[in-house]
Amino acid sequence: MKKTPCFSGDSGNDPPALTSGLQAVLVRNARDEVRQEAVASLGKQGLADRLYLAGGNFHGMNGNYAADGCVAAQAAARYVETKKAGK
DSSP states (O other): OOOOOEEEEOSTTOHHHHTSSSEEEEOTTOOHHHHHHHHHHHHHHTOGGGEEEOOSOBTTBOSOSHHHHHHHHHHHHHHHHHHHTTO
């Protein structure tokens, strides 16, 4: 699997990066308005699969930190790649 940048955010200054098309993670404790803006923007761009909404309970992590989210997002991206490849 190729290495790709992963941005993780939760606050009002993060939407430009969260909605840029990079693989991104919105951590579990993100503000609701940031979550709504990111989901709506990426949906309009057809890039909803680039955003992982951290919810916790992934390998014992709570989803509130960048590392938690990026680990989970990378696992999700590997899963999607595997499904696309028909494996």
